[in-house]
Amino acid sequence: MIAYIIRRLCYGVLILVGVNLFTFLLFFAVNTPDDMARINIGGQRVSADAIARWKTERGYDKPLFVNTQAQGTEKWTDTIFYNRSVPLLAMNFGRSDSGHDINTEIKRRMGPSLALALPTFVLGLFASVVFALLLVYFRATRLDFWGVVLCVVLLSISSLFYIIAGQWLFAKTLQLVPYSGFMWGWDVMKFLALPILIGVVARLGPEARFYRTLFLEEIGKDYVRTARAKGLAERVVLFRHVLRNAMLPILTGTVAALPLLFMGSLIAESFFGIPGLGSYTIEAINAQDFSIVRAMVFLGSALYIGGLLLADISYTFADPRIRFE
Amino acid sequence: MPQFVFLWTDIALWAMVLVTVLYAVHVARSPNLRSTWYRVLTDAPAMCSAVVLSAFVMIGLVDSIHYRAALPPVANAPADAPKAYSPIVQSALEGLMENTTLTLPEARFSAPLATRQLNKESVLTPEGPVREFKALVHGGAHLANPDAPRGGDIALRVLAGMALAAGVALLVLVLMVTVLSRRRASWRAAWSDLLRDNCNIPLRAMWFTTLGVLLVMGTLAGMASGYHALGTDQTGNDVLWQAMRSIRTALVIGSLTTVAMLPPALILGISAGYFKGRIDDVIQYIYTTLTSIPSVLLVAACVLLMQAFIDNNPSLFPTSAHRADVRLLMLCLILGLTGWAALCRLLRAETMKLRELEYVQAARAFGVSHWTIMRRHLLPNVMHIVLITVVLEFSALVLYEAVLSYLGIGVDPTMNSFGTMIDGARLDMSRDPMVWWSLLAAFAFMLTLVLAANLFADSVRAAFDPRSRAFRIRRHPLAAASARRAA
Numbered sequence: 001m002i003a004y005i006i007r008r009l010c011y012g013v014l015i016l017v018g019v020n021l022f023t024f025l026l027f028f029a030v031n032t033p034d035d036m037a038r039i040n041i042g043g044q045r046v047s048a049d050a051i052a053r054w055k056t057e058r059g060y061d062k063p064l065f066v067n068t069q070a071q072g073t074e075k076w077t078d079t080i081f082y083n084r085s086v087p088l089l090a091m092n093f094g095r096s097d098s099g100h101d102i103n104t105e106i107k108r109r110m111g112p113s114l115a116l117a118l119p120t121f122v123l124g125l126f127a128s129v130v131f132a133l134l135l136v137y138f139r140a141t142r143l144d145f146w147g148v149v150l151c152v153v154l155l156s157i158s159s160l161f162y163i164i165a166g167q168w169l170f171a172k173t174l175q176l177v178p179y180s181g182f183m184w185g186w187d188v189m190k191f192l193a194l195p196i197l198i199g200v201v202a203r204l205g206p207e208a209r210f211y212r213t214l215f216l217e218e219i220g221k222d223y224v225r226t227a228r229a230k231g232l233a234e235r236v237v238l239f240r241h242v243l244r245n246a247m248l249p250i251l252t253g254t255v256a257a258l259p260l261l262f263m264g265s266l267i268a269e270s271f272f273g274i275p276g277l278g279s280y281t282i283e284a285i286n287a288q289d290f291s292i293v294r295a296m297v298f299l300g301s302a303l304y305i306g307g308l309l310l311a312d313i314s315y316t317f318a319d320p321r322i323r324f325e
Numbered sequence: 326m327p328q329f330v331f332l333w334t335d336i337a338l339w340a341m342v343l344v345t346v347l348y349a350v351h352v353a354r355s356p357n358l359r360s361t362w363y364r365v366l367t368d369a370p371a372m373c374s375a376v377v378l379s380a381f382v383m384i385g386l387v388d389s390i391h392y393r394a395a396l397p398p399v400a401n402a403p404a405d406a407p408k409a410y411s412p413i414v415q416s417a418l419e420g421l422m423e424n425t426t427l428t429l430p431e432a433r434f435s436a437p438l439a440t441r442q443l444n445k446e447s448v449l450t451p452e453g454p455v456r457e458f459k460a461l462v463h464g465g466a467h468l469a470n471p472d473a474p475r476g477g478d479i480a481l482r483v484l485a486g487m488a489l490a491a492g493v494a495l496l497v498l499v500l501m502v503t504v505l506s507r508r509r510a511s512w513r514a515a516w517s518d519l520l521r522d523n524c525n526i527p528l529r530a531m532w533f534t535t536l537g538v539l540l541v542m543g544t545l546a547g548m549a550s551g552y553h554a555l556g557t558d559q560t561g562n563d564v565l566w567q568a569m570r571s572i573r574t575a576l577v578i579g580s581l582t583t584v585a586m587l588p589p590a591l592i593l594g595i596s597a598g599y600f601k602g603r604i605d606d607v608i609q610y611i612y613t614t615l616t617s618i619p620s621v622l623l624v625a626a627c628v629l630l631m632q633a634f635i636d637n638n639p640s641l642f643p644t645s646a647h648r649a650d651v652r653l654l655m656l657c658l659i660l661g662l663t664g665w666a667a668l669c670r671l672l673r674a675e676t677m678k679l680r681e682l683e684y685v686q687a688a689r690a691f692g693v694s695h696w697t698i699m700r701r702h703l704l705p706n707v708m709h710i711v712l713i714t715v716v717l718e719f720s721a722l723v724l725y726e727a728v729l730s731y732l733g734i735g736v737d738p739t740m741n742s743f744g745t746m747i748d749g750a751r752l753d754m755s756r757d758p759m760v761w762w763s764l765l766a767a768f769a770f771m772l773t774l775v776l777a778a779n780l781f782a783d784s785v786r787a788a789f790d791p792r793s794r795a796f797r798i799r800r801h802p803l804a805a806a807s808a809r810r811a812a
Contacts, residue, residue, distance in 0.1 A: 018614040026626055035633050152783075156720065156776040158727045160747050161768050168754045179755075266621060267728060285625045286733055288633075293626055300619035308617075 001316065008312065012305040013089075019301045020085050027290050028080060033060035036097075036290060057099075084294075091302075093295035098287070102295045105280065112182055113264030113276030116192055120199035120268075121261055124207070125254060127200050129247075132211035136219065137238055148212070154205025163271045166198045180273035195272045199265070211250060218246040248318045256311035259303035263296070327392040328410045332650040334577045334657075335389045341580055342386065364788035369527035371784030373534040374777035380538050381774055384569060385576040390417040391646075414646040418569070426553050427569075429463040431561035437762050438479060438552045440465035440472070464553040479548065486547025490539035497535055501528055556762040558749060564763050568770045570741035575774060578657060578726045578736075579719040585661025586718075587711065590668040595699050595707065597669070598676025608673070612666035620663060621732070627659040628734040649737035656729075656736060660722065668714050675707050709789040716785045720778040723771065743771050 037054040038046050054060075060080060087094060093102035135147040171179045177194045218224070219242055227237045264278030273279070277296070284292035352358040365371050393410040422428050434443040441458040448455050460471045468475060505524065506515035522529040545565060548554035555564040597608040615623075635641075635648065642648035679685060680703070688698050723743070729735035730744020731751070738745060750763035 015610070015614050015617055018610065019618055022614065023618075023626070026630065035637055038637070152779055153772075153776060156724075156772055156779050157768075158724050158743075158747070158771060158775075160727055160731055161764070164747075164751065164754060164764060172755060260619070263619065266732065270732075281622065281625075282732060285629065288629055290629070293622065293629070297618055297622045297626065300622060301614075301617040304617045304619070 005309070005313065008309050012309060015305055016089065016298075016302060019298060020088055023294050023297050024081060024085055027294055028084075033080070036060070036288075088295070088298050091299075093298075094291065096284070096291045096295075097289045102292060106277065106295075106299070109264075109275055109277045109280050110262055111184075111276075112274050113269065113278060114262060115188060116195055116199075116268065116272075116274055116276060117261040117264055119192070120196050120203075120265075121254075121257070123196060124200045124203040125250075128204055128207035128211055129250070131204060131208040132215055133238065133243065135208070135212050136215040136242075137234070139216065139219075148209065151205045151209040151212075154201070155209065156205075159202045159267060162198045162202045163268065166194055166201075167271070170194050170197075180271065182272075182274045191272070191274070195268050195274070199268060211246075214249065215242055215246050218242050252311050252314045252318055255314045256307040258310065259307040260300065262303055263300050327394050330391040330393055330414050332391055332414075332647065333654045334581065334650055335391055337581050337584075337654070338386070338389050338573075338577060341584065361788050363525075365784050366526050368784045368787075369530045370780045372527050372531050374780040376531055376534040377538060377773060377777040378781060380542070381572050381777075382576065384418070385573040387421070388416045388418040388570060388573040391415065392417070392420070394420070412644075414644060416573075422566070426463050426549055426551065427563050427566040430563065431461050431464065431553070431557045432459070433557070433561055434559055434760055435461055435464060435553060435557045435561075437554060437556040437564075438464075438475075438548060439556065440468060440475070440552075443758060443760070461553070464557075465551060467551050479552070482547040482550050483544050484547070486543035486545075486550070487540055488543075489546075490543030491536070494532070494536040494539050498532055501532060555766045556760075558760075558763050559753075564746075564766045567741050567746055567763075568743075568766045571743045571746060571767070571770065572774070574653065574736060574740060574742035575723045575726065575771075577653060578660070578742075579722045579778070580715075581654070581657040582660040582664070582722050583715045583718045585658045586665040586668055586714075587661075589662065590665040590672060591704070591711070593665075594669040594672025595676050595703055598673040599680055599695070599699055599703060601677070605673075608669070612669050615663065616666045618663075621729075623663045624659055624729065625732070625734045627663065628656065628729075631655050631659070645739055649740040652737045653740060660725070664718075668711070671710050671714070672707050675710055676703055679703055679706055713782075713786045713789055716778075716782040720775045720782065723775055723778070727771065743767050 033055050034051055037051040037060070041050055041054060084094070091103075093106070096102050096105075131147070135144050138144050138147075167179060170176050171194065177190055180191075182188070182191050219238075223245075224237060224241060227241050228234075232241075262277065263281075264274075264276040266278040266282055268274070269276045269278035270282045280292065281296045283289075284296070352362050391414050393412070393414055396409040396411055398406070399409075419428060432442070433446070435441070436443055439461065441460050444458070445456045446459050448457055448459060465471055465475065468478070502512065502515050502519055505519060505528065506512040509515040509518060518524055519528050519532075545554050549563075549565060553563050553565070555568070557563055558567070593608045593611070597605045631652070635652065642651060685698060685702055688702055693701075726735055726742060727744040727747055730742055731748045733748075735744045736742045746763060746767040750760070750767070753760035753763055
């Protein structure tokens, strides 16, 4: 088990190196620092001096991969690639193109992101499972049929419309919650209630439908027939036997998504003005700040790899039949 | 004769139509595929959504024929002067709707079927400037007095549109019965079978769907014949027109992206599953690396780069239509190249299963080359996965486009799409008076398109995926169980 985890961790580092190389190629080789400088300073007519100054300030004036003018190991370390990539592996993101420290910014914005993402995730999972169980309990009836229809309609609506309609209904017409904004303390409930509700509703359609098929698959198995044959009530069969067994893949699947919650939600955060990592990323995209986008790409993939590892480990705890060699 | 312009996405879209036709011929020839598709043909929700989808596709295809109109010859020009063409690239849809309220913009917001603007504006009169609701230039221009009650006029136009639609629907009905009567004893038998829904293909449901689609189109057309049927947006563009133009963008993104996904997914997926070992390790490493990058960020990064490239090379694109078109094509490629990993994983798993089967073993024993085995024995047997993915991905991509355009990393801002419509109208609901029509139009069009695509895709998956076929059979005992509970 330990050996397996260590091997997976090594593989994870290998993938991170790959991500690093890939994003570097994407950002620097395709687009030269000169282009970036021109975009960041703005305008078509930018003097060569301004570009040179911009590049020197941010350390973009070095060669990309090999510094032929330096001596010894500096030949490789005194390059953009080394300066920009290696610190990333130590989770040191450096400064953004506008000069702010990315690490402090991430620390500051992680809280609001998590305050929105975690309740949305937990409540959304709960609501979807409950709804799916309800459909399975009333399977092959009209309620089931129209429930599935509702799911398909819900998943055919763009998430943008949920947000727009929710803001219109609850913030403008009923005036129950503020339009957007964020504040710690008790007010946080007021600001987060609507985004969380919308997040839950937006997830309900696809997830409930998926969980319903999982439950239905489980219900056709032999042990369920045995349980029925020994005279258990349908309710007991469903909640004690089917739910427990079907929850295993659901829970281990969700474990993989847990670390990514730190990244926040791009759309919800920007609509509701929550100063989290999602809105940070959007601001960076709009300002064409490549340093921040690269940092977020790297952070996101690191968290994703961590999630996969967690999911693998949780499999062994959840299902003793699975063993890793 | 106008000068035809072939934009990249036009070529791609029409090539897809050609491929679809070829595939249909292939299906008709192969008994196996025919029986699988027959399952889809007999499924009522799937066929009804196919009718709706084909209406969308028709609008999208008409919008994909681009040309530059010929200009009228200049007075007293020499006889051998070269023909002059308009510098503006327009689509056949624009050509058809020329000089209707659809293509004639107003100056500002106006409500659906309104004859005056929504907001007051300063107008200079001989007595000095006056603030008033200005009359629209084109909406309700046929009315002598824009303030007179116009309910009768609108009702008349709607009725005319609906009557036309009903006429076309009747024609379709006659056509259906005629085709059906070839397989029945007589015309009368065909008619009664259709009426009682006594045919394998759910013709009755399809006809009612056709009628519904035609009636909606007729109503909108009737209203659009004199008014802005769904109002105008902030800059006075007709909302119904924007929604109609957005259909093509949605179709392009939904279909071309999956096509862009296919080459890497097919080549890498099949070779990983077939060769195993080192090659498999390398390919797995590549797609794990790719999936570990958050997809929105990866798309954002690629689009930012493309944007920078387009900004730095303005001379490559002769017109803004070309630029928008190249950007749309690149967006499809980017979405495809960042999204192939999931399909690749599926194909790899399926190939691993197939390569151990006897016929592949036999082919190997006969000394058939790797390439031929992959092409002749493996590729045709994983095609159902490809088909299911293509159909399922369509609706997801249409929804994704809206999100990307909202984030500013989607299609060109000058191009009509559902995303740009929503993005442009995001503050409309909080205006006073509220402007709801842009969002409602985008919502209704998108919901119809995506819902129809979803229903159709579900049916295709049910027909092609053996596992879900098993589900269907199992439904009967469950029905019995619930009946027992009810009793």
